[in-house]
Amino acid sequence: MKAEFGVTKLRVGQQLKVTASQLAQSGAGVVTHHVPSPLHVRNLLPSEEAIVVVQHVSRHGGPAHAVIERRNTCAKDRVVPSCSSFGPCGGCAVLHLTYEAQLAWKGRTVRDELAPLGVDVNPCVAAPSPSDYRSRVKLVAASHPVRNVILGAFAPRSHNVLDIAGCQTNRRRLMDVAKTVAKSAADLGISPYEETSATGSLRYVLMREVSSGAVQVSLVMTDKPARLSALVDAVVRQHPCVQSVVLHRNTSRGNALLPVSATAAPDEDTELGSSDGDELLYGDSFLWEDLRMDQDRSVRLRVSARSFLQVNRDVAALIYRDVAALLAKDAPEIIVDLYCGVSGLGRTVLSVNPHATLYGIELGPSAIADAEAAARAAGIAASQAQFFAGTVEDVLPTLSLPMGSDKLAAIINPPRRGCTESALTALHKLSPAVIAYVSCSPVSMLRDLLWLRDRGYVTQHVTPYDMHPGTPHIESVAIVRRQ
Numbered sequence: 001m002k003a004e005f006g007v008t009k010l011r012v013g014q015q016l017k018v019t020a021s022q023l024a025q026s027g028a029g030v031v032t033h034h035v036p037s038p039l040h041v042r043n044l045l046p047s048e049e050a051i052v053v054v055q056h057v058s059r060h061g062g063p064a065h066a067v068i069e070r071r072n073t074c075a076k077d078r079v080v081p082s083c084s085s086f087g088p089c090g091g092c093a094v095l096h097l098t099y100e101a102q103l104a105w106k107g108r109t110v111r112d113e114l115a116p117l118g119v120d121v122n123p124c125v126a127a128p129s130p131s132d133y134r135s136r137v138k139l140v141a142a143s144h145p146v147r148n149v150i151l152g153a154f155a156p157r158s159h160n161v162l163d164i165a166g167c168q169t170n171r172r173r174l175m176d177v178a179k180t181v182a183k184s185a186a187d188l189g190i191s192p193y194e195e196t197s198a199t200g201s202l203r204y205v206l207m208r209e210v211s212s213g214a215v216q217v218s219l220v221m222t223d224k225p226a227r228l229s230a231l232v233d234a235v236v237r238q239h240p241c242v243q244s245v246v247l248h249r250n251t252s253r254g255n256a257l258l259p260v261s262a263t264a265a266p267d268e269d270t271e272l273g274s275s276d277g278d279e280l281l282y283g284d285s286f287l288w289e290d291l292r293m294d295q296d297r298s299v300r301l302r303v304s305a306r307s308f309l310q311v312n313r314d315v316a317a318l319i320y321r322d323v324a325a326l327l328a329k330d331a332p333e334i335i336v337d338l339y340c341g342v343s344g345l346g347r348t349v350l351s352v353n354p355h356a357t358l359y360g361i362e363l364g365p366s367a368i369a370d371a372e373a374a375a376r377a378a379g380i381a382a383s384q385a386q387f388f389a390g391t392v393e394d395v396l397p398t399l400s401l402p403m404g405s406d407k408l409a410a411i412i413n414p415p416r417r418g419c420t421e422s423a424l425t426a427l428h429k430l431s432p433a434v435i436a437y438v439s440c441s442p443v444s445m446l447r448d449l450l451w452l453r454d455r456g457y458v459t460q461h462v463t464p465y466d467m468h469p470g471t472p473h474i475e476s477v478a479i480v481r482r483q
Helices: 099-113 172-187 228-238 313-328 344-352 365-377 392-398 421-430 442-453
Strands: 015-019 029-031 039-041 049-056 064-071 136-144 148-154 161-163 202-209 215-221 242-249 279-283 286-294 297-304 334-338 357-362 385-389 408-412 434-439 457-465 475-482
Touching (some): 228 242, 286 313, 297 365, 313 344, 334 344, 334 392, 344 385, 392 421, 442 457
Parallel strands (some): 039 064, 215 242, 357 385
Antiparallel strands (some): 049 064, 136 148, 242 279, 286 297, 434 475
16 A cells, blocks of 8 residues: 555545654654644654554544654654663653753743743753663553563553563662562462453552662552462562562552542542551551752651652752752742642752741641651751641641741642642732742643733743653743742
């Protein structure tokens, strides 16, 4: 079949000769010339020509999708991906792009998205290491014809689990531990969960590594199999770095990581839910993380299995340090840390302003317990650092804080969907002099910053940070001031 060029209608199975003009936010190449609607092609870079086959045509106005049958040209920024799982995995969608080009693309993406604000966007800050950086890993358990059990990742837009043993993004130590968990589960007859039949025990394995090298393993299971203690013993014996093993129960149907509560938002990370039903199988229920701000200073945080902390601790430390330095110019006396997690950012800002008072709000009770414990361990009195479990919109209005104070600074680090209007309204009523807004979504960031602009706040500048090299994800920091 001869490839078509210049068509008026797209259909599944159609073979086309195309050239990509840009990258979509997903990292796919976008074809806009000689096609009736945008066509997204994975692994196709701008300027590259290819013969592609249409796989999906949206009925709802979204882009069509195609796969490459043959690539005819090669862009100057193309490199050989460092990971053998590139392509089928879908996790690192721009690993075929030079790191310099990745940074430039991410900077342009933020600048283009935030154009309605008319704000200066600084160049994207590079990660200290473009690989071997992910210190928090979530792996799916699945059956394997030879090894019986593998721990991998869902393939894009499917429930098929891919073996990602050679992943170059996840910390090497975590992948070594994962291999042992999978092999020991297979040897002990602990079967992976089968979604179609709702049988089997092991569903997911969550792991975290901290800067000391200590590792926490969280086993998400439907039950507590008889040989679970033997599994834990095998993992701890082979990996002394494992200092905590926690069991999470998940008996729900489908492929949810953990059961979703009736009040959870559709995209809420249910990992942050209550830990009441969790069971400690080995060691402590938490680890200690030391985020180094500079050669002489670090901030010690406690992190439990369900507590949120950015997966790239080196870039997180860069963001925390930079935000603290920017806010230090205002010499805040009150710091409000919204969506605070374990309050790594709030604690860093407090360390630069040691006479200030910190108020942290976070939905996850586990993270709040960690924030409180870490603050007390650092010698910070409860009167100077207070933390509250609940939603920002519910808790913030209840705090007795001076409204409109020139010495009041707010930090916002919301989930991907951004802030609710109720949360923004509560923040606006408080009227802080300066806001540091940290976001993993330029789209929701723009919406929230426009809301604040309409109520008298000016975004001074934005800096993107490459929290997730090789992927399309971008972390950005905006400094917003009250006029």
